[in-house]
Amino acid sequence: MSDLEALKSRVAETADRLADELWGLALRIHANPELAFKEEKAAGWLTAFLEARGCRVERGVGGLPTAFRAEVPGTGPGATVAIMAEYDALPQIGHACGHNVIATAGAGAGASLAAVALAGATRLPLPGRVVVIGTPAEEGGAGKVRLMERGVFREVDVAMMIHPRCGTQLWRPTLGLTKVKVEYFGKAAHASSWPWRGVNALNAVIGLFNALDAMRQQIRSDARVHGIITVGGQQANIIPEYTAAEFYLRSLDKTYLQELRRRFEAAAEGAATATGCRVQATFDPTIHDPLKPNFTMLELFGRNLDRIGFAVDPDDAEAGYGSTDAGNVSQALPTIHPYIRISPDGVPGHSRDFAEAAASPLARAGMLAAAKALAMTALDLLADPSAVAAAKAEFARA
């Protein structure tokens, strides 16, 4: 057995020994759901755990109080492999996206590698380093974008994370996402005695929805446009003078997302022109990029899943795609975001059923397999600089 294979076996054994503790942590995070940027308990528990396992922990990185960085150093200069952990929950429905499993899979990988390092010296017996980066606010806050802006990913060569799902698939796309708030300004008037003096801002927002409904026929099948009305008027006997709505625009393709934005703006302006209202469309400066695959790294990750006997499932073509701030990381450096089964087939993400699944035995098995495969893939990349070079070459090509 080569040194690398021996190391992988030791990492896997370590992960097995940590399994109860990791699962306990996953259940604790699950039972204490915290919203984006407020994941104080989760960040506290995860950093304490990683520190106890010998990682060098830095809290509040990138100016985000609930972000962290935990390093497992290697023997000298080499690649920096990041393992990303998410731990924010959803409003009302808790860990219906299973981020508790992402958190402990990532922390488990880091802790297992740190334990191996400690067993010999204080460093991994390979060049480079592994960092576990705690990335808050994936659900709408784009925490990873903030961390990138503030240099937390500056030295990172490649990044990895897993995401829970109703099946194990190495590659599924995610959609680029841009958010926009639209406001219409009309003119109030008594809706019964002087309706002709009014300019109806609710007509405008309804006109916008109608235009978008019509537009959908002529947009690419991967594209999505969906929204809610956040201010729909003030009182039924007043011609509404102010309305507001929020929309997400999504596409697999960054360029097409720009095209969608252009057409959305036209629809919003058209509704204003038709109704005589003034419109203001405010785009969130943060755009979620679509995920860019890195098959070089996915291949390594898949082989490691295979090594521990964890099955990869065929893709269920029926389901559509979501968006993630990991997409932005993937557009900046080679990144993988494979999906790990934590539920039976066909359970949709962001459902109460999926929240339940995130605390089930299937989730425990998925978390443990993911922790091992992440750690082993990190070892593959540190042990073989040409693998990192190949991942970078693929990134540069695509």
Next chain:
Amino acid sequence: MTTPGAREVLAAAEQLGSELDALSRRIHAHPEVGFAEVRAAAWLAEHLAGHGYAVEREAGGVTTAFRASLGSDAAGPTVAILAEYDALPGIGHGCGHNLIAAAAAGAGAILAAVLGPRPAGRVQVIGTPAEEGGGGKVALLDAGVFRGVDAALMVHPFSRTRMYEPLLGRVKLTVEFVGKAAHAAAYPDEGLNALDAMLLHFQGIAAMRQQLRPEARVHGIITRGGDAPNIIPEHTAALFYVRSIDREYLQEVARRFEACAEGAARATGTRARISPEAFLYEPMRANRTLSERFRRHLVAVGIGEDPAAPRPALASSDVGNVSQALPTIHPWIGILPPGQPDLALHTPAFRDAAITDFALARMRAAACALALTALDVLGDPTCLRAARAELAGTGGPPSP
């Protein structure tokens, strides 16, 4: 010379015997649509020529128009009595223009009888085709047929006798959207959907209606809605009427209509093209000075005004344009026997009501009242002076 009065006019009407009824029945039995009223125009022209009028056919270059003149404008004012005689497609004389025609022709014959061949002024009976959407009077106005006319008088059948009912200004607009065709299944994202634009335009209009004045109207039909379901439609077209009781507000609503179309085009990435018809129907500005004269004469021949209907009919007519140019009246003559419920214009029921003995009797009475009002215009200088001052906005009786 003393001006003839009601007694002379009624006697002259008596002399006409069944002539007017026969004319009205003939036109009713042979409905002809706008600009195709060849027989009706000929029958009316012959009738007036037979009563001493010099008849000019194809007046203003409009084939089925005519102008019958008696006397000279050198001798006094010119009063015009307007005849309409077009029918509706499919329904026939559902607007009762056969009665308008006979009343005008009758008034002309009566005036010829009571004034003799050399009246102190000029009487004209102007045959105005295509009131139903064709804007015949607008064409005649543009062609100068009304030049020199001091006052225009006509009557219109209705469920009730009313001096004043609103006639809305109306503009006819064609709106087209031009997009880009694409296979609707294979490459829908390559298309720009002109039907989406049209539907958004209708939705925009529907939403706008809440913020319109109650007497404004916007209504349309889609005349071209696409070519095949598997093609993203690249060209669509619709025809709209925009109406209002007020000239300025009509322009305002037309402006908002345009904004709706432009918004729909912007929203869908298509191009909007709005083509207003060359003419628009102006809102009716009934001359109160002359209307009050007519009211008095109508009472003298036995017809009083009815109470207003619970809601106005709100139609449009090209007589509105005449009424903005010169003192004009367009009183409504009730043709339904007492106790009969109101009938809507443009229906088969109204068509049938427009040829009853009761309706014909009302038409003959209306002819007398028209003749008497015309005599006021010709013989009473204070009458025309007041009518003109009212139009100029410097006098006249208060609003009804």
